[in-house]
Amino acid sequence: MIATPPRTPVGRFAALVEQRLGLHYDKAQWGELESLLAERAAGSGVERYLEQLASTSSQAEWKALAERLTVGETYFLRHPTQLETLVEQVLPSFMRQTPNIRVLCAGCSTGEEPYSIALLARERGRVDVSRLRILGVDVNPRAISHARRACYSPWSLRAMPLAMREQWFQRTPEGFALRPQVRDQVIFEERNLLEEAPAFWAPGSFHAILCRNVVLYFPPEVIRKIIARMAQALVPGGYLFLGPSETLRGISEDFELLRGGDAFYYRLRQPAPSAAPQRTPSHLELPVLSSHTPPPLPDGLEGVLHLLEAERYTEAWGLLESQTQVSPRALLLRAVLHLHAGRLGQAEQLGRQLATESATEAPAHYLLGLCLEQFGDEFGARSRYAAAVRADPTFALGQLRAGTLARRAGDVVDARVSLRMALSLLPQEKPLYLALFGGGFGRHGLMQVVLQELHACTEVS
Ligand SMILES: C[S@@+](CC[C@H](N)C(=O)[O-])C[C@H]1O[C@@H](n2cnc3c(N)ncnc32)[C@H](O)[C@@H]1O
Known part of the structure; x- marks a missing residue:
């Protein structure tokens, strides 16, 4: 949090960004803002630009800045155990x-x-889906128009079992278009969570709020304000889902923490009942934990890995850049982060280099397989996954990906062999591979994916 008003233009810009969008930039990150400021102020000059930004008539410019500054990483079925808990319980x-x-x-x-x-x-x-109303809001106008178009790349659908994708999406020249009956169930709205909007946050407006992987970019006092608003807008006993690396510890006392499988989520505490206490439905009787403190981030590569696992890619990249290590493991992390940022050429180049090192051979082949899938070369990707499991025969994720692509190619026998191997190997999968390539799924979630793939094999044969 910026305590005293900064005097440099970039400091003032950072303060305005934090005030209006909630996004906090440490001094060490001001370099990122400097070039943006220079670009946006090129027409009017920095002083005038900053004055305009601070005024109320700058809505259009703030929209443009939101598009440039927000981190929109997301994909279908992200943190699946939470989503399962939401729809099943x-x-x-x-x-x-x-x-x-x-x-x-x-x-x-x-x-x-x-x-x-x-x-x-x-x-x-x-x-009963006819009674389910889902509203999505975001401050980034471009993200909202994409959401309304509901047409997605294979990368967005990477965690979705093929059978599900085939049922709900239609392949079009632009990508995978969501079928209208599902698309029309969700309404989208451009909205800044920091703006006062008493009607929107009126008491009892929502039964559940998901605010996952959003507040991790905000300073604590902004998080406190937003969470208080959400607590007010929930029905009594309503639910709040945050991302796996976000916590209410030190932020709000209004919620109790619940756990379902490997997912954590919160329920709004009910006011003390005046009459006989209501019984919680038995399917909601989940173990209640007193607190959920994410472990402190270790330094060095472990820290990068930890951030990667929490899908905090920009921070992971920043931490990696500050390291002096050039070990194969550091390069592997770099390659995976290139992949996540869509820099496929750089990811591939590093992958090829690492595939020749015995310590990184298996994950490097796997990474090259992911790159080839992105390039649309599933045949080439299959041979990379095969190379990955040759290099490390215990590599469960390699078997899973090999099995999935074999099934897609119609090689059901090969697919079954690989998927069954994946199922038996997953309980012992190396934590490094899960962190690098697990896509936010825990072991349990990945086992569900394998089972769905095996089921899809049965439907094909
Ligand atoms: C990393 S994405 C998370 C997407 C999704 N919730 C998920 O977990 O996959 C974070 C999103 O929060 C949005 N965001 C950031 N600040 C916001 C604000 N002040 N108001 C509304 N949305 C905001 C960003 O535009 C971005 O699309």
């Missing part, structure tokens, strides 16, 4: 109490998260 618990169930995705980016809820609700069948 949380939302059904409201079915008998209310005609319509209202879910808010705050910071929904390009829409994958709210659409995942709509899809899973249909797949699991525990909620």
